[in-house]
Amino acid sequence: MSFGERLKEYREARGYTxxxxxxxxxxxxxxxxxxxxxxxxxxxxxxxxxxxALGITGDxxxxxxxxxxxxxxxxxxxxxxxKDYDALDVWGKQALRELADTERQRMEAEARFLDDTEEPVAxxxxxxxxxxxxxxxxxxxxxxxxxxxxxxxxxxxxxGADFAVRIQGDSMEPVITDGSKVFCNHDPLSDGDIGIFxxxxxxxxxxxxxxxxxxxxxxxxxxNRDRSDADVVITSSGGQNLVCxxxxxxxxxxPLPGEW
Numbered sequence: 001m002s003f004g005e006r007l008k009e010y011r012e013a014r015g016y017t018x019x020x021x022x023x024x025x026x027x028x029x030x031x032x033x034x035x036x037x038x039x040x041x042x043x044x045x046x047x048x049x050x051x052x053a054l055g056i057t058g059d060x061x062x063x064x065x066x067x068x069x070x071x072x073x074x075x076x077x078x079x080x081x082x083k084d085y086d087a088l089d090v091w092g093k094q095a096l097r098e099l100a101d102t103e104r105q106r107m108e109a110e111a112r113f114l115d116d117t118e119e120p121v122a123x124x125x126x127x128x129x130x131x132x133x134x135x136x137x138x139x140x141x142x143x144x145x146x147x148x149x150x151x152x153x154x155x156x157x158x159x160g161a162d163f164a165v166r167i168q169g170d171s172m173e174p175v176i177t178d179g180s181k182v183f184c185n186h187d188p189l190s191d192g193d194i195g196i197f198x199x200x201x202x203x204x205x206x207x208x209x210x211x212x213x214x215x216x217x218x219x220x221x222x223x224n225r226d227r228s229d230a231d232v233v234i235t236s237s238g239g240q241n242l243v244c245x246x247x248x249x250x251x252x253x254x255p256l257p258g259e260w
Contacts, residue, residue: 004036025049171222184246194248
């Protein structure tokens with residue numbers, strides 16, 4: 001018996017039309033027709049998907065001649081289920097059959113979402129706003145507005161980012177260079193994190209955060225200590241308003257001034 005004849009026999013025994021089997025494994029109906037007529041041959045991936053859809057092994061479909069001693073027809077788990085099945089009453093047997101049918105239908109439905117190469121459908125990249133204004137790294141910049149362009153995250157970009165900002169200034173070098181792009185999220189800040197801050201609702205700065213609980217003072221440090229003149233110090237009694245707009249996503253933690 002040829003491969004095509006075996007495929008047709010197993011397909012009909014399973015109760016599938018050519019169109020139904022083609023839909024389950026994610027190919028055109030003409031592909032199944034070609035297999036059964038011997039006009040074309042499936043590759044290894046297609047053989048695995050055909051065997052899975054038909055509830056048989058690839059060896060059975062290919063008729064490799066492997067005996068049960070070499071390759072067991074059923075796994076030990078399947079044999080245990082069969083033994084348990086025989087011990088059930090009529091209601092238990094019906095429930096087990098219904099569960100098996102439900103699970104097979106689920107797997108067949110999932111298989112329909114695979115393309116012809118058995119690769120999952122590509123997921124669309126996440127798109128975040130890239131704000132066009134510079135966030136000052138040492139100097140004041142305009143407050144957040146609505147001027148931005150959509151930015152599709154690439155494979156190596158941090159996928160947890162909520163927005164991105166262009167940086168202006170050299171006070172965060174060498175970690176963040178002038179004109180570079182940083183990715184931000186809305187996670188809570190920890191001591192030493194880098195963030196984008198709004199000071200008094202107007203100026204926006206990119207700085208390293210530190211809070212001194214003993215003094216009740218918040219420090220926004222420049223990592224480039226040659227630009228310590230650009231540090232921002234906020235006291236609890238100064239009446240200044242500080243809002244963190246986002247946490248800059250960087251690899252690792254950078255030491256605060258005095259920790260070097």
